[in-house]
Amino acid sequence: GAVVSQHPSWVICKSGTSVKIECRSLDFQATTMFWYRQFPKQSLMLMATSNEGSKATYEQGVEKDKFLINHASLTLSTLTVTSAHPEDSSFYICSARGYITGANTEAFFGQGTRLTVV
Amino acid sequence: GEDVEQSLFLSVREGDSSVINCTYTDSSSTYLYWYKQEPGAGLQLLTYIFSNMDMKQDQRLTVLLNKKDKHLSLRIADTQTGDSAIYFCAENPTGTYKYIFGTGTRLKVLA
Numbered sequence: 001g002a003v004v005s006q007h008p009s010w011v012i013c014k015s016g017t018s019v020k021i022e023c024r025s026l027d028f029q030a031t032t033m034f035w036y037r038q039f040p041k042q043s044l045m046l047m048a049t050s051n052e053g054s055k056a057t058y059e060q061g062v063e064k065d066k067f068l069i070n071h072a073s074l075t076l077s078t079l080t081v082t083s084a085h086p087e088d089s090s091f092y093i094c095s096a097r098g099y100i101t102g103a104n105t106e107a108f109f110g111q112g113t114r115l116t117v118v
Numbered sequence: 119g120e121d122v123e124q125s126l127f128l129s130v131r132e133g134d135s136s137v138i139n140c141t142y143t144d145s146s147s148t149y150l151y152w153y154k155q156e157p158g159a160g161l162q163l164l165t166y167i168f169s170n171m172d173m174k175q176d177q178r179l180t181v182l183l184n185k186k187d188k189h190l191s192l193r194i195a196d197t198q199t200g201d202s203a204i205y206f207c208a209e210n211p212t213g214t215y216k217y218i219f220g221t222g223t224r225l226k227v228l229a
Contacts, residue, residue, distance in 0.1 A: 109161040
């Protein structure tokens with residue numbers, strides 16, 4: 001299957017600082033990328049959907065000014081957690097859909113980023 | 119609210135079959151998916167089924183779909199310790215790009 005690379009795998013930051021997480025599609029053009037948040041022992045909660053070159057669409061209850069999403073190219077989307085606080089500590093996962101040889105793909109997932117805010 | 123529901127835990131002995139069940143919400147979903155998540159990792163697509171199919175077999179995996187009851191199941195034959203993980207079903211409602219994930223089933227395989 002196609003590869004989606006997420007970086008970093010884990011990050012620890014101080015409360016009040018900002019953290020950027022990158023999501024790259026390595027071998028296909030990702031026209032749509034999704035950002036999820038997963039709490040321990042829970043399912044994935046969709047935070048936002050972004051299409052390349054457009055503003056992200058945020059799910060209800062997700063603060064767009066806190067979770068900044070940029071999808072500037074067909075292979076890269078970034079999630080920036082601004083002014084992070086301990087309650088933002090979580091596992092963040094991106095996924096991407098796009099086209100491979102003209103066919104629409106299913107969603108491929110990154111390996112996730114564990115954010116710990118101290 | 120409408121959730122995609124799964125049982126939380128399943129424990130089986132190595133070599134036995136595992137059956138993980140899922141009740142989804144949107145009858146218009148064209149594809150239904152099964153993903154595997156190992157500890158601290160992202161999601162790995164295991165298999166998927168098109169909504170006009172009743173069954174799909176892929177090596178040790180068998181997916182059964184009952185559209186009338188909106189019920190999906192994943193059977194893993196000859197379950198191995200490496201199959202221990204969390205399994206999520208997901209639906210992709212027609213007309214959206216979103217995937218709606220189930221609550222996840224934690225499978226534990228006992229040696």
